[in-house]
Amino acid sequence: MAETQQGETRRDFLYIATAAVGAVGAGSAIWPLIDQMNPAADVLALSSIEFDLSTVEPGMAVTVKWRGKPVFVRYRTPEEITSAEAVPLDELPDPQTDASRVQEAKYLILVGVCTHLGCVPLGQKASDPRGDYGGWFCPCHGSHYDTSGRIRKGPAPLNLFVPAYEFVSDTTVRIG
Amino acid sequence: MAAKFDNAIVRWIDHRLPIFSFMHHELHEYPTPKNLSYWWNFGSLAGIALVIMIVTGITLAMHYTPHVDYAFDSVERIMRDVNYGWLIRYLHTNGGSFFFIVVYIHIFRGMYYGSYKAPRELLWMLGVVILLLMMATAFMGYVLPWGQMSFWGATVITNLFSAIPVVGQSIVTWLWGGFSVDNATLNRFYSLHYLLPFVIVGVVILHMVALHRFGSNNPLGVDVKSAKDQIPFHPYYTIKDAFGLGVFLIFFSAFVFFAPNYLGHPDNYIQANPLVTPAHIVPEWYFLPFYAVLRAVPDKLGGVLLMFGSIAVLFILPWLDRSPVRSGQFRPIFKIFFWIIVLDSVLLTYLGGKPAEGGYVIAARFATAYYFMHFLIILPALSIFETPKPLPKSISEPVIGGGGGFAGATAAPKENVR
Numbered sequence: 001m002a003e004t005q006q007g008e009t010r011r012d013f014l015y016i017a018t019a020a021v022g023a024v025g026a027g028s029a030i031w032p033l034i035d036q037m038n039p040a041a042d043v044l045a046l047s048s049i050e051f052d053l054s055t056v057e058p059g060m061a062v063t064v065k066w067r068g069k070p071v072f073v074r075y076r077t078p079e080e081i082t083s084a085e086a087v088p089l090d091e092l093p094d095p096q097t098d099a100s101r102v103q104e105a106k107y108l109i110l111v112g113v114c115t116h117l118g119c120v121p122l123g124q125k126a127s128d129p130r131g132d133y134g135g136w137f138c139p140c141h142g143s144h145y146d147t148s149g150r151i152r153k154g155p156a157p158l159n160l161f162v163p164a165y166e167f168v169s170d171t172t173v174r175i176g
Numbered sequence: 177m178a179a180k181f182d183n184a185i186v187r188w189i190d191h192r193l194p195i196f197s198f199m200h201h202e203l204h205e206y207p208t209p210k211n212l213s214y215w216w217n218f219g220s221l222a223g224i225a226l227v228i229m230i231v232t233g234i235t236l237a238m239h240y241t242p243h244v245d246y247a248f249d250s251v252e253r254i255m256r257d258v259n260y261g262w263l264i265r266y267l268h269t270n271g272g273s274f275f276f277i278v279v280y281i282h283i284f285r286g287m288y289y290g291s292y293k294a295p296r297e298l299l300w301m302l303g304v305v306i307l308l309l310m311m312a313t314a315f316m317g318y319v320l321p322w323g324q325m326s327f328w329g330a331t332v333i334t335n336l337f338s339a340i341p342v343v344g345q346s347i348v349t350w351l352w353g354g355f356s357v358d359n360a361t362l363n364r365f366y367s368l369h370y371l372l373p374f375v376i377v378g379v380v381i382l383h384m385v386a387l388h389r390f391g392s393n394n395p396l397g398v399d400v401k402s403a404k405d406q407i408p409f410h411p412y413y414t415i416k417d418a419f420g421l422g423v424f425l426i427f428f429s430a431f432v433f434f435a436p437n438y439l440g441h442p443d444n445y446i447q448a449n450p451l452v453t454p455a456h457i458v459p460e461w462y463f464l465p466f467y468a469v470l471r472a473v474p475d476k477l478g479g480v481l482l483m484f485g486s487i488a489v490l491f492i493l494p495w496l497d498r499s500p501v502r503s504g505q506f507r508p509i510f511k512i513f514f515w516i517i518v519l520d521s522v523l524l525t526y527l528g529g530k531p532a533e534g535g536y537v538i539a540a541r542f543a544t545a546y547y548f549m550h551f552l553i554i555l556p557a558l559s560i561f562e563t564p565k566p567l568p569k570s571i572s573e574p575v576i577g578g579g580g581g582f583a584g585a586t587a588a589p590k591e592n593v594r
Binding site: 040063119140 | 328331332334335336338349350351352353354355356357358360364450451452453455456457471473474475476479532533
């Protein structure tokens with residue numbers, strides 16, 4: 001291959017072009033095999049539910065299942081709302097005002113999955129421990145959530161997630 | 177090379193496909209250091225445990241249904257209705273535990289006798305790969321009965337990946353195939369639980385190729401100097417391994433027949449319930465030390481990184497311990513620290529099974545810190561500051577060379593009896 005000064009460049013180009021086309025081809029062939037593991041259409045289709053709030057009384061908490069996960073619906077007492085609103089933001093590991101986490105102050109709606117490693121925190125039943133801040137307590141690794149579902153103490157990095165929801169009527173909420 | 181075989185058919189086949197020569201060379205005449213102690217039994221035991229797991233696993237798969245509505249019941253059906261189903265399942269569940277016991281002993285043996293040192297670094301690293309594959313396989317297998325511990329163990333462990341910045345949650349959703357651990361998760365775990373053991377077989381073969389390149393290390397840690405230091409694998413080590421296997425099977429049977437659920441959790445006989453977390457989620461005992469490390473760190477990402485780091489550090493062990501002396505027998509200070517790291521690992525195992533609160537967390541932090549200190553500080557420092565005892569000139573010397581100075585360094589007892 002010493003005929004020209006750049007005698008090798010044409011062959012090099014062919015090598016690189018072949019490898020590049022091969023890599024793109026392999027990549028596009030692999031993608032369906034990877035993407036098949038993502039949620040399937042029927043799983044995605046189950047992504048919203050409606051819930052009747054009229055069955056919930058003040059101070060009561062109800063767990064509903066949404067996307068295979070528990071959703072906590074808590075009808076908060078005035079004291080719980082006041083204590084949630086009174087917390088200074090700089091005391092929070094994941095600062096969020098209580099107002100930004102609710103649409104109607106008395107109904108707190110949260111995904112009941114600890115943001116640490118996914119356990120279901122205790123605090124829904126009257127007999128459950130509710131942690132040091134009156135909200136929820138995760139028994140797995142000891143995270144404490146307050147009455148706004150915000151992380152206050154323990155290894156969880158984030159507040160309990162607020163799902164997308166809207167009030168379809170005064171007493172019905174659609175989650176998802 | 178080619179061995180002589182009496183049987184004409186064997187000769188005919190071997191001429192065309194030299195499997196008989198290969199087996200004769202690697203399993204019969206294969207020259208092995210003559211001073212191997214019973215600590216060297218655990219490699220072949222691990223291989224046998226792998227075979228037990230694959231055979232019982234394939235038979236269980238003939239009766240198991242990987243669906244959230246049927247999995248739990250199909251396992252109970254195996255226990256009650258399938259002929260010998262109870263035996264096969266108990267062999268499989270306890271077999272997993274015993275596989276880990278054997279492998280952990282095998283690893284500590286390698287650590288004590290410096291079996292990871294040149295030229296066996298890749299042999300050691302392949303072993304760590306096998307350990308990782310075993311952990312993945314065991315974790316996914318534990319999900320299949322679809323009990324409470326199955327479900328919540330799967331939830332907690334897959335959630336570890338959510339600690340990865342930015343893409344973490346997408347990765348977890350991808351692993352789940354949904355928005356929580358559900359049917360899609362169970363199905364893929366079943367598929368992979370069936371696949372990975374065969375990947376392990378592949379890596380075990382590489383492990384064997386790397387082993388047979390230079391042969392086994394030995395309790396003295398000195399290289400083989402001549403054929404006098406070696407004996408053929410068969411019959412000497414085949415019989416020694418067979419005896420060890422018998423002892424192993426006694427212990428194994430004791431658990432399978434008399435305490436089959438001792439190493440398990442009662443909660444896993446409750447069907448999975450996505451809305452209720454058990455009070456204490458505890459992994460199987462063989463994951464406890466890593467679980468303790470995970471929980472020792474108050475930060476989520478930090479805990480996950482440190483947990484994976486506790487295995488990653490084993491990968492680079494050959495380059496952390498720079499001492500030219502392999503065997504701990506000739507390293508007076510190393511020997512002490514070796515037993516401390518053994519105790520530290522036992523302590524972490526204990527702490528991993530305790531609730532993450534109060535004194536347990538503090539103890540776990542110290543034990544975790546010590547674990548990393550051992551590998552990252554103590555071993556490199558010992559390589560510099562420790563003065564090893566004089567090494568024997570060969571494997572034979574302490575036995576037949578009248579090496580008076582090596583009274584404490586004798587080989588396996590059987591070597592003294594000629």
